[in-house]
Amino acid sequence: MVLDEIIKSCIAGDSKAQRELYDSYSRQLYGCCLRYASGYDEAQDILQDSFITIFSKLEQYNFKGSFEGWCKRVTVNTALMRYRGTKVYELINEEHLQSDDEVVEDDDSMGIDLLMKFIHELPDRYRMCFTLYAIDGYSHREIAKMMEVTEGTSKSNVARARQQLKVEITKWRCKNSSAS
Secondary structure, three states, X not given: OOHHHHHHHHHOOOXXXXXXXXXXXXXXXXXXXXXXXXXHHHHHHHHHHHHHHHHHHHHHOOOOOOHHHHHHHHHHHHHHHHHHXXXXXXXXXXXXXXXXXXXXXXXXXXXXXXXXXXXXXXXXXXXXXXXXXXXXXXXXXXXXXXXXXXXXXXXXXXXXXXXXXXXXXXXXXXXXXXXX
């Protein structure tokens, strides 16, 4: 079946079409969930909640633009909703933060899996803001709106995440350079 036909069948309540849609997009969306969740079980819960929302809101998809992009937006919003009620965001003095322009040198030997592991280990508030900003490309204004925090809080959480990642990467590099 063509995607448009699958979507229309899902809207009509066809469980076979819903299964086909789930099978087609669950892997990509689970990867998205993992970036926001604190563990695999939570990512699975977010994925499940996302598909419930996707199926219940399918009639709102206007068949313009990327369907996958629309699904990812629903998934990100679902993940963020889990944290909106919990006030885990803290304000810090921005004078003590390093510049957003500071980057960690690229190290091909580290690998994306290890970097994602370090990101995954960040506290929820830092991981969420960092993922939205650095991986998904949202602005601090958009993050503030989505997470119901101030732009300053978004900036400070991203900066704190970067500081923690830099510490973990430095530890990893020291450990691996002494092992050689």
